[in-house]
Amino acid sequence: MQVTETLNEGLKRGYTITVTNDELEAKVNEKLTEAQPEIEMKGFRKGKVPMAMLKKQFGQRLLGESMQEAIDGAMNEHLEQSGDRPAAQPQMKMTNEDWKEGDDVVVEVSYETLPTIPDVDFSKVELERLVVKADDASVDEALQNLASTSKSFAPKRNGKAADGDQVIFDFVGKVDGEAFEGGTAEDYPLVLGSGSFIPGFEDGLIGVKAKEERDVEVTFPENYQAENLAGKAAVFSCTVKEVKKPVDAEVDDELAKKFGAEDLAGLKAQIAERLEHEYTGASRAIVKRSLLDALDGVVSFDLPQSLVDAEANQIAHQLWHEEHPEVEGHNHDAIEPTEEHKSLAERRVKLGLLLAEVGQKAEIQVTDAELTQAVMNQARQYPGQERQFFEFVQQNAQFRQQLQAPIFEDKVVDHILTVAKVDEKEVSKDDLQKAVEALEDE
The missing domain is CATH 1.10.3120.10 (Trigger factor, C-terminal domain)
Structure with a gap:
């Protein structure tokens, strides 16, 4: 087996690996000899099949295995001796594409090796780390945010519903005058401006008061998940029971x-x-x-x-x-x-x-x-x-x-x-x- 260098330019490397027919024959015979004791074939006792018959039966497959093992072995040995570390899987190409049994195997190998990384004196690297303390103002701000997320709603006496208010109401939705599945609810709590309903619905309740009835006309989006409603115009008959205003939670032990x-x-x-x-x-x-x-x-x-x-x-x-x-x-x-x-x-x-x-x-x-x-x-x-x-x-x-x-x-x-x-x-x-x-x- 012979490995010849063909390229050594920067990080690029090229080699020609030649595996002779004699080497391949030796590897095939070695494999057959190793396997012979365990092989049975019609007309022969276990372990007594002639080598010529084994070669005829299994020679082609073992030849391919031997070829690959020889090339891989040569490559691994080369990398170990040279110390090269390929940056990616080496490219291999058989140069004698018209190869036939009995010929030597010639393979071209090319790859880029990983570079030698220079040592760095990290003690000479100067950096700045920003340090921020959690002061009282930041903590108080976070507390207020928590209080706003934990807000409750209190009755809004004699007031009209505005963005951010909660409306408790019953509704019945109809398309072409017919109520549809999922379009009816009682005592439903809806925060106006939350985007919980289809576009236009919450805007239609702005200004309502408790005990007021109002029809809200909307159109379902074209990409609405219920295909039977997608793109359809609908009317929701709403009966408002209560209007509530948001109240932030108290910043306390509770x-x-x-x-x-x-x-x-x-x-x-x-x-x-x-x-x-x-x-x-x-x-x-x-x-x-x-x-x-x-x-x-x-x-x-x-x-x-x-x-x-x-x-x-x-x-x-x-x-x-x-x-x-x-x-x-x-x-x-x-x-x-x-x-x-x-x-x-x-x-x-x-x-x-x-x-x-x-x-x-x-x-x-x-x-x-x-x-x-x-x-x-x-x-x-x-x-x-x-x-x-x-x-x-x-x-x-x-x-x-x-x-x-x-x-x-x-x-x-x-x-x-x-x-x-x-x-x-x-x-x-x-x-x-x-x-x-x-x-x-x-």
Whole structure:
């Protein structure tokens, strides 16, 4: 067996692998000899079938297996000796396409190897982490928001129903003078402006008073779920029983108990903890971006073009679908990446290779517990279908890798941040929000 280098340019590598007919014959005979003791054939006792008959019966299949094993073995041995790490699956092509039994096998192999990643002195990377404390004003604001979401309704005496008021009423809906299924209710509580009913219905009750009767004319949307009503004009005969105005809940111990706290002080402590957790998460996103920007500026090495092209195509494809949400699937013309897509792809590939190298050297791994938690978080997006989702994850190694990748990246980033020089700067909530918005606009 012979491996000859044909290309060594940058990260590109090319080789010719030649497997002689004698080597293939030897491998086939080795396999037949190994299997002979267990083979039975009509007219022969077990283990006594002549080698010539075995070769005639199984030779072609074993020849193909031997050919593949020989090429794979030569490739693995080459990679082990050279230290090359292919960026993607090597491309292999048989050069003697008119090959016939008895000929040598000649295969051309090409791939891009992963680059050597330079060491980075992370202690020289200077970053700034924004720190925001949950002050009393922020906690009070959150408390007021909770109170507004826990509002009740009190009778609105001698008043007309306005947007945000609750109307208690009976109604009967008719299409072409006939009542339809699901179009009748009694003592129904409807908050005007909530969008609970079809467009135009709630607007038709603006200004009603208790004990008033009113007909509300509407048209069902063309895409209404009940096909027999889609696009139809309807009249709802409404009898208003009561009109109520919204009343925010009192900020007191009772409100705290509604949200699982023992008292108001306990609820305030929970809110402060939650706010600081949110602030910490936002601050981390900002410092992570700053770290990646810094690394992008100080690290340089050759990039495998195949990885850059694949990433640019993926970026272009994803952004195209975001701009054309009405198109489902991939039945569309080819999408050509722009220079902006290619530039972003180069950044992602470079940082991805760098973080992977740092993580490998630091022996960072994603634990089973961390992966399980990620699976659980994803499963919550499919209520009622959790079992099917778990089965899908178990059977799909590529999807598990997709779940692991961001966890691994975050652990590597945390590792680098422990080495880098990170100064903390206390800022206001508004300053943090502006920094987050600037991050999203990039």
